[in-house]
Amino acid sequence: MASAQWLALILALLLIIIHLLTKDRKQNKRLPPGSMGIPIIGQSLSLLRAMRTNTGERWIEDRINKYGSISKLSLFGQPTVFLTGPAANKFIFSNDSLALKQPQSFTRIIGSRNMTEFVGADHKRLRGAVSYFLKPEILRKYVGKLDEEIRQHFRTNWFGHQQVKVSPSMKRLTFNAMCATIFGIKQGTTRELLVNEFKYMMAGMWTVPINLPFTRFHNSLKGREKVGKILTRIIEEKRSALQKGQCSSEDEDLITYLLSLGTDNDETFTEEEILDNAVLLMIAGHDTTAIVLTFICRHLANDAVTYAAVLNEQEEIAKSKAPGEALTWDDLLKMKYTWRVAQEILRTIPPAFFGFRRVIKDVEFGGYLIPKGWQVFWTTSVTHMDGSIFKEPERFDPSRFEKQSEIPPYCFVPFGAGPRICAGYEFAKTEMLVAVHYMVTRFKWSLCCKDDTFIRDPMPSPKEGLPVLIEVKASL
Known part of the structure; x- marks a missing residue:
């Protein structure tokens, strides 16, 4: 009897093993083509090397030529599927089976209650509240405050200076704009403390998350702790003002707005959620907009025709304003x-x-399986630099955007697209336009160095911070 039981058990185990092997074989046949590379490392080092040498487009192109528009690989220790093209972009930005993913270092520094870590109802709840505050109907009330912050920045950091490093200057400008309009933090000691600790926090955002003394990640965590204490105090002050009826409006800043939401329909946010999402917005609204402003400045210094057209448009607007009018x-x-x-x-x-x-x-996408637990890797360059979508893609041509309806959906995706488009899109646009207005109407500039190339680490960064020589045209 014992022998029969052992035989049955062995037979059952064999059937299970055969089933699993067959299942894996079937699954592997459905996985996209491609190599996973060296265990753990995969293709991470080659991608990072391409980014730092500004050959990322070539890296992407070589991969597509070898494997096609869908392939598997390993990046940053995770099995990955690389997807390209308009249909892939639509799939990525609209499929409920996919959620945002950030590096572990990013999540540990920001906090686990930020909206990029949520899916389903929780993500919808947080995104809905933030999107409401950043929509045009609300933003139009803050143009004057944003105008004053940006003018003050140029008064302090450009007037009286013969040379300016544009990249750090624009990062300071966007940070101050965020503090004033989104969080209601006025100029003074609190903002200066926040700026200093924010720099430490950002330094290790995309590093190996090893918390050992003297590592960038360790210093970032310490910076995040101090930023958290400052923001927690601000949250408490705004909660007290709200309870005492001392706020002129419940949507005068994002923190006050989130605190004002009632318990109806489960809209209440915990202090941890408000804190973590405030940090997320500080990061999202700081680096990306500053980078675009930096490269607008760089391009206008090199392109006299585009500069003249921008200047003409902005001077026409300036003529309609009284001195000092926002x-x-x-x-x-x-x-x-x-x-x-x-x-x-x-x-x-x-x-x-x-x-x-x-x-x-x-x-599934394109006939292939993308298993749960894997990550999807996407890039903007495939559609942005596709000659069938944007004629002569290497040529700088603003007229491409005269008729937005002629650009196919899910092809121009710097802010994402569809239901996953960046919640801060309109705020970033507003900030950029105000900054460019005062930049071109009040100053002339020229590049200090002939080598104005840049690297990606991981975001584009010009050499030496893009130093420029400044000539003042008019006061602010």
Whole structure:
């Protein structure tokens, strides 16, 4: 009897093993083509090397030529599927089986309650609240405050200076704009403390998440802790003001708005959620917009025709303003050519060259299986630099965006697309237009160094911070 039981058990185990082997073989046949490379390392080092040498487009092109538009690989220790093209972009930005994915270092520094870590109802709840505050109907009320912050930045950091490093200057400008309009933090000691700790926090955002003394990641965690303490104090102050009826409006800043949401329909946000998403927005609204402004400045210094067209448009608006009068939402609506220039910068030098999505359940695309637990890797350059979508893609041509309807859907994706388009898109646009207005109407500049190339680490960064010589044209 014992022998029969052992035989039955062995037979059952064999059947299970055969089933698993068959299942894996079937699954592997359905996986996209490609090599996973060296265990753990995979293709990570070659991608990072390409980014730092600014040959990322060639790296992508070589991969497509070898494996096609869908392939598997390993990046940053994770099995990955690389997808390209308009249909892939639509799949990535609209499929509920995919969720945002950030590097572990990014999540640990920001906090686990930020919206990029959520899916389903929780993600919808957080995104909905943030999107409401950043929509045009709300933003139009903050153009004046944004105008004053940007003018103050140029008064302090450009007037009286013969030379300016554009990249760090634009990062300071966008950070101050975020503090004033999104978080209601006025100029002073609190903002200066926040700026200093924010620098430490950002330094290790995309590093190996090893928390050992003297590592960039360790210093970033310490910076995040101090930023958290400052923001927690601000949250408490705004909660107290709200309870005492001392706020002129519940949507006067994002923190006050989130605190004001009631318990109806489960809209209440915890302090941890408010804190983590405030940090997320500080990062998202800081680096990307600063990068675009930096490369607009760089391009206008090299392209006299585009510079003249932008200047002409902005001077016409300036003529309609009284001395010292702030820009309005209606003024921004007139900046059509300037925004097309910004869009062309976003097409040719997108701040985010690539991104990831995590697969939360098995999903298929193009006849292949993408298993749960894998990540999807996508890049902007494939459609942005596709000659069948954008004629002569290497040529800088703002007129491409004169008729937005002629650009196929899911092809121009610097802010994402569809239901996953960046919630801060309109804020970034507003900030860029105000900054460019005062840049071109109040200053002339020229590049200090002939070598104005840049690297991606992982975002585009010009050599030496893009130093320029400044000539003041008019006061602010």
